[in-house]
Amino acid sequence: MLQVRNETPFSPSMFMFPDVRGMDTLYVVVKATFTFRKGRLFIAENQQPVVMADTFRGEPGQSSIRAASEAHLLKPGTDVLLEGEAHAPRGKPVASCPVLVRVGPVKQVIQVFGDRKWRGGVLSPGISSPEPFVKMPLVWERAYGGVHEVTKERVLGKASNPVGQGFCGKRGGSEMVGRALPNLEDPRQLIRSISDDPVPMGVGPVAPSWEPRKSYAGTYDEAWRTRRAPYLPLDFQAEFFQVAPAGMCARERLKGGEPVELINVSLEGVQRYTLPRCGLSVTVKIAGLFERPPLHLETVGLEPGSGRVCMTWRGAVGCDKRALKVEEARFQLLSLEGAED
Template identity: 40%
Template sequence: MSVLVNQTGFQGEMLPAQDADGRFRLVVVIKATCLVDLQGNVSLAPEQDAVTLADVFLGEPGRSSVVAASDAALYKAATDIGLVGHAHAMAGTAATRMPVTLTVGPVRKRLLVIGDRVWERGLGGLSISEAQPFTRMPLVYERAFGGSAEETEEERNPAGVGFHVDAPDSGSPLPNIEDPSHLISSWSDRPAPQGFGFVPGNWQPRKSFVGTYDEAWKEEQFPLPPHDFDHRYFQASHPDLRCSPYLQGDEAVELVGVSPHGPLRFSLPGKALALSVQFRIGEPQRRLAALDTLTFMPDDNKFHMVWRHPIQCPAKILDVETVTAFPIRLSTLQRLSHAPR
């Protein structure tokens, strides 16, 4: 039996997997839960959240926002960045519209959150009503452009609002979350759905990467993934919130509009995750895990960092005897990477 020796102080799992060619992997997943205060001080949470093995949804699975994304993935080529929370007007003062910005290192996304509006029909046709004031707005895809109409749905966000095949009735709602550079002005507009959260696997664009599960797959490939499965399926963040190369773990963070107390500014802990892999035969091998998922939960003053490394097994899972996971400082990693060889 393969054993994970977790010396990180974080939660960890070792998940078996096979690729389309039948090769075995042991995927090491380490998840840290950190707290951040209003002064930007970061500390390790006394209770570490468990590794999440399946998406947790706001409502109906696959047709509602993801409130906790699955940590089970074989491989991610870039760091996914997500935020689960609310837009908060400053000091509880009501606003009709406000910007919300998420910045992590080189990645920055800015959205406009607008109070409830509807389409109004007048002599000049359809127009947009005045926005209603709000103090708190959920940052979920249910509040972004999308939805369904007349047996047709917006495949990038079937949970959303504002998608129409024909001109809507007076009183039909508009999205609350928009891209400030592509605001809706006509009922026929089809902007890209906007948000900071994670995208379910059966929504586009992730759905296009899952591969072909047809009769030929059943007869020739089951239970392995299809040969046209694309690892981009595992990238669950909004396409604008991915960082390549991976985040290292010491980047500056700024979250604006997600706390009633004002902007949150802090830096990620300067840590990396190393692995020592002992195969059944041979000396231990040193590996580095990639920081491939970062999730902010400002309502709870915390965030998650997830590191991952898929270990290829020579023949079968049991060829890996033990994997020891331990943290190292980024300064140490940088010295090692610049040391003479």
Template identity: 30%
Template sequence: MELINRLPFPAIAFRQFDANGDLDCVVSVRGTFVHRQGEALAIAPKQEDFQWEDAYDGDPHAGPLLRQTDLTPEKVGTDITFLGNAHAPGGTPAPSWQVGLRVGELSKKLDVHGARFWRPVIKEKWAGFSARQARRVLTDWQLTEAEPASSVQICWSKAYGGQIPGTGNPETETPADVEARNPLGCGIVNLDMPSDQAPVAAPQITLPGETLNWREQVEPQGLGLVSPWWRSRQQHAGTYDEAWLNERHPLLPKDFDARFWQSAHPDLVAIPHLTGDEDYQLDHLHPSFALAAGRLPGISLGVRCAGHERDEWYLLSLDGVHFDWRNDSRVMLTWRARFPLQEAGETSLTLTRVQVKAAVDADAGEVVA
């Protein structure tokens, strides 16, 4: 199997078993672009390399996911994610403000806050008349006012979640339990913590208008990529039991759901896929533009599969729009196609831009290179 890539972007073709054990072909493309205020994204002069594996900021269990592998076989929708900082309006430090991310019709708004903490409330209690001194007891937690900030990192470590106090055992090397929806987060406290407990960082990223109560769980909020073992993805992974091991392995379980491959927050998965040419706007997420506005490029990609008495075209789906504004204004777009290819042999795959002609009727269409 040969891939002829006529695009300025890195691409790869690989084989993948389907649910029945037949072989498919997956063609995956990663393009690096640059934000231009009020205009369509421009192709970056330097393209990021193909992403062979998930990339993390340090330890995968302690740092956020920065890039999802391009060996992902399929996605049912378009992931929209953001890496970078929220910037206070006008650059003036503020305790809280709102940010927004919109691509096409899909949008999400969040409140961001400067550093704030759960402060322990300690009271003295006497055990009885015979007690020689009062016992210090943690009786409540109070949320401090947010400190003014000019920027706040939009990272899962600043959203609700993290380790659950009182779990784990260092002596037996048993790790602490974590909030499965966001193992990297902060803000979980309880009354079983020691009376000399220092203040605990509280979530700085919340839904608009959301108030915190330390006794109540809240849904972790963010714009970044989600790791495969977090609940929003893991719940779709299927059942790996003895029946799977004896009857299905190495195929995926019968109850595997392709939504597992989506790496964005569930609120930021566009179904059906975006097609290109959608406009976007990011509010208070760019260091230079309070409202960073632009448009996705109107690019349609196709792959021609020729060989073994077949000559067919397949359109690639735009399945990822990833803003990485930590250091510059780059935006990564990913495209993917998956189609049956039981016999690869001398098959030739030609990857190129295509023009999609309007269909004569609802069931007809044409792809022209």
């Protein structure tokens, strides 16, 4: 019987999947949760579990992902994700304010506006003044995007964010009057007219059916069904497992120890700290032999409103025809810097 020995204060998990080559592979995962208080990080008393499946904010396929599945193959980089809200500086209502998320080399800047609509103009619709806000959800529903149902048979949409707002499609100026603009924008590419088609700006997970993830999934055609199924297609790319939006994925994996700077995403206004350095080890016993796969930091999840930081590492052990001979997995914390008990 498989035994799991967890000698860490964190949440471990294991998954058995075929890898991109179709070889049975054991994926070992460690998820560490820390709390941020008074400028310091502590090991959280309540450790967050590994997420087994995508969870949505509303109807699946019609809303954004709240928490992305952590049951998958290896990621080629490190995702930085943030769950939370924009907060007006000093808690006073503002029409607009910037948000900054920086973790090591990863940086995302978003200009957050209060609610606005397209209003009638002599030649083309103009933009109404933003309504002051104190808090604004940092969700894809508030970013640029959406769909336009031209006919029942023809639906146009922003492939990188079909749940957003502001997408024009084939609508004319009069049809856009009264429609909402996005609250979250790229400060370098602000919307000026209904014909503008900017890149959606977000800090949360990208759904697997959205671009660019969809384009990495590969080709599932007749050749795949007859020669390759149920394994991944030959043109599948591991970038599919990267769920962070553009600007929030470190192509060279983070390691821990990176500085974090968050501005206007909490009541404090500014949060600064350093990611913990965790020396982790997983020893897997398969058919009497021991394997120690390297662990890679794949996800940094930030929840500044609740003062929570999650870091997830993953390693892989090829099992080939030994999948039923996995006997034990021992998870150990060898060292920890930058966080306290």
